[in-house]
Amino acid sequence: MATAKRQIVDASATSTRRPGRLLRDGTLPDRAYERILAMIADGAIAVGDKMPSEHELCGELEVSRPVLRQALKQLRADDVIVSRQGSGSYVVRRPERAILDFAPVGSVADIQRTFEFRAAVEGEAAYLAALRRTEQDMLRLKATLQELDRRIEAGELGVDADEDFHVAVCEASDNCYFTIARTSMKANILTGMNLTRNLSLTKPRERLALVQKEHYAIFDAIRDKDPAAARNAMRSHVENARKRVFEGKTTAG
Structure with missing residues (x-):
């Protein structure tokens, strides 16, 4: 003992x-x-x-x-x-x-809570984005995904481009409070994104491609004006990110 x-x-x-x-x-x-x-x-x-x-x-x-x-x-x-x-x-x-290598000391519990926050807030933002999005919103979302495609091909993390996609979804909801709420947590959100994308590089590179596939599922649901599918796709995406970090899963996120 x-x-x-x-x-x-x-x-x-x-x-x-x-x-x-x-x-x-x-x-x-x-x-x-x-x-x-x-x-x-x-x-x-x-x-x-x-x-x-x-x-x-x-x-x-x-x-x-x-x-x-x-x-x-x-x-x-x-x-x-x-x-x-x-x-x-x-x-x-x-x-x-x-x-425990990538996260700042004392932040692990906060990162976990941030994923919970994101799943709730961004899921509803995606729901409203599917109802209210404009053609300009779709062009912006498509541009962020193309930039992420380029970053993945170049072997880069692309945290800023990932953040741009999620901000664009919130702004497409036409409700500024989603963006404000998310901005209040931006430092924690970026820490979580850095963590998840760094972890992707410690495993086969295909993981980032799986993450991107989930981004496209969100995009497709918003484009098709399917709010329930958009909400589910966003919540699933954020939850998969949490699982990969905290449960050692190989799902995308």
């Missing part, structure tokens, strides 16, 4: 001190969340393993029980761990290890 605990501490400490990561202030629960996520991503706590007791984790992470429970609550919401009555909590998913 002592050896296992030592391995858990070492994995967590290494992950939160990785050179080159940007420092960012975070709440205590967010930092506890990230350290536990690092243990799981590094394999110190494997899929199928029972989580250490709250008493052990509080001691290792040097946090109070309320702080730890908030972190564990977020991990359950993210489908990384599950609680089994009378037995404890178990790891059910191992997120991409690279998120």
